[in-house]
Amino acid sequence: MRTQVVIIGSGPAGLLLGQLLTNCGIDNIILERASREHVLSRIRAGVLEEGTVGMLDEAGVGARMHREGLPHDGFDIAFDGRRHRIDLHRLTGGKRVMVYGQTEVTQDLMEKRAQTGARSVYQAENVKPHDFDGESPFVTYEKDGTTHRIDCDFIAGCDGFHGVSRKSVPESSIDLYERIYPFGWLGIIAEVPPAGHELIYANHPRGFALCSMRSTHRSRYYVQVPTGEKVDDWTDERFWDELRARLPSASAEQVTTGPSIEKSIAPLRSFVAEPMRFGRLFLAGDAAHIVPPTGAKGLNLAASDIRYLFDGLREYYEEKSAAGIDAYSGRALARVWKAERFSWWMTNTLHKFPDQGAFGQKIQHAELDYLFQSEAALTMLAENYVGLPY
Numbered sequence: 103m104r105t106q107v108v109i110i111g112s113g114p115a116g117l118l119l120g121q122l123l124t125n126c127g128i129d130n131i132i133l134e135r136a137s138r139e140h141v142l143s144r145i146r147a148g149v150l151e152e153g154t155v156g157m158l159d160e161a162g163v164g165a166r167m168h169r170e171g172l173p174h175d176g177f178d179i180a181f182d183g184r185r186h187r188i189d190l191h192r193l194t195g196g197k198r199v200m201v202y203g204q205t206e207v208t209q210d211l212m213e214k215r216a217q218t219g220a221r222s223v224y225q226a227e228n229v230k231p232h233d234f235d236g237e238s239p240f241v242t243y244e245k246d247g248t249t250h251r252i253d254c255d256f257i258a259g260c261d262g263f264h265g266v267s268r269k270s271v272p273e274s275s276i277d278l279y280e281r282i283y284p285f286g287w288l289g290i291i292a293e294v295p296p297a298g299h300e301l302i303y304a305n306h307p308r309g310f311a312l313c314s315m316r317s318t319h320r321s322r323y324y325v326q327v328p329t330g331e332k333v334d335d336w337t338d339e340r341f342w343d344e345l346r347a348r349l350p351s352a353s354a355e356q357v358t359t360g361p362s363i364e365k366s367i368a369p370l371r372s373f374v375a376e377p378m379r380f381g382r383l384f385l386a387g388d389a390a391h392i393v394p395p396t397g398a399k400g401l402n403l404a405a406s407d408i409r410y411l412f413d414g415l416r417e418y419y420e421e422k423s424a425a426g427i428d429a430y431s432g433r434a435l436a437r438v439w440k441a442e443r444f445s446w447w448m449t450n451t452l453h454k455f456p457d458q459g460a461f462g463q464k465i466q467h468a469e470l471d472y473l474f475q476s477e478a479a480l481t482m483l484a485e486n487y488v489g490l491p492y
């Protein structure tokens with residue numbers, strides 16, 4: 103079998119790249135190790151930058167997002183018992199974010215791909231990229247006991263942090279940068295109205311909390327928990343009590359409790375692999391970088407990677423120029439590292455660190471005190487939150 107681009111991974115990065123390639127007639131196959139149902143069962147963040155919204159529109163999958171998504175002009179930071187609104191729209195000259203769950207993005211992309219008839223293989227086992235340092239790469243995988251080979255021009259490793267693509271690169275050819283945080287996020291989803299019409303990020307002596315949402319009747323909440331915490335140790339009641347304890351009292355009273363329909367703990371890490379290209383293998387999305395969810399950048403970085411990679415591949419096929427794919431890694435990493443910095447800053451500013459000490463607490467307090475007194479600091483926060491230019 104042969105195609106122009108093999109995409110490993112059917113998450114947002116792989117599906118978005120696949121749709122853009124299909125729309126301009128570049129043949130591609132997606133190989134995904136999980137089932138469709140498993141991919142769609144994942145609960146992830148839900149704040150889209152305008153660049154991501156624009157890419158979903160360009161891919162032809164924006165209709166439901168515009169119907170059901172929630173445009174947000176700002177968000178609050180709760181600190182010292184008070185809430186401070188970050189007016190994104192004013193501070194960025196009219197930009198905003200779209201609150202729309204990643205699960206919905208993935209579903210919209212999957213449905214569009216099925217409509218186009220583009221090839222995807224789910225439950226593809228033992229997917230392996232081969233000879234990507236040469237001119238004739240290929241990918242093998244096993245399905246129903248048979249080993250298959252797909253010859254191609256390029257391989258897009260969109261297989262996430264735990265995928266095979268990055269791990270197929272010789273250690274001597276790749277540099278890894280990582281910071282693991284000493285806490286995780288315990289998150290729940292409940293069919294209850296949100297605590298407010300915008301998100302609330304809370305810095306509290308008991309730890310970080312976040313009030314988010316998926317719609318006007320479905321809420322998403324998080325509390326910071328120590329590393330090693332077990333989700334089974336958290337009843338719904340204990341969660342709601344801890345969340346409200348970390349919010350200003352007026353906000354806590356706005357929290358509608360109810361049974362959780364999803365409850366899980368996610369670890370927090372910052373991670374970057376450099377470069378993001380190895381001959382005819384490109385890494386995109388979580389395969390190349392991870393951010394703590396504090397800045398809501400994970401999905402949005404996957405989108406900007408795909409912007410650069412798709413433009414480069416289209417230029418290669420349509421204009422017979424390799425300039426775009428040669429520039430991919432440098433362009434993507436320049437934006438990745440700025441988002442890593444912002445996500446690291448948001449995480450350090452809003453969370454309680456076990457080894458913070460009295461000095462660390464005073465610095466964190468001064469950081470937030472300065473933020474709310476400085477138009478320049480608020481503008482920095484706002485322009486990073488809505489997304490820096492591509």
Ligand code: APR
Nearest residue numbers: 111112113114115134135229261262265266387388400401
């Ligand atoms: N072979 C085939 N598929 C694989 C393999 C493999 N060896 N390893 C992983 N995959 C699949 C996973 O099952 C998953 O469906 O690759 C896909 C990667 O998707 P994501 O992890 O969602 O990564 P990405 O598409 O880059 O999207 C990034 O997703 O995880 C969130 O927070 C993250 O918001 C960010 C977004």
Ligand code: PHB
Nearest residue numbers: 147148314395396397398
């Ligand atoms: C979410 O709604 O899941 C969410 C929102 C904002 C974040 C992280 C997660 O920073």
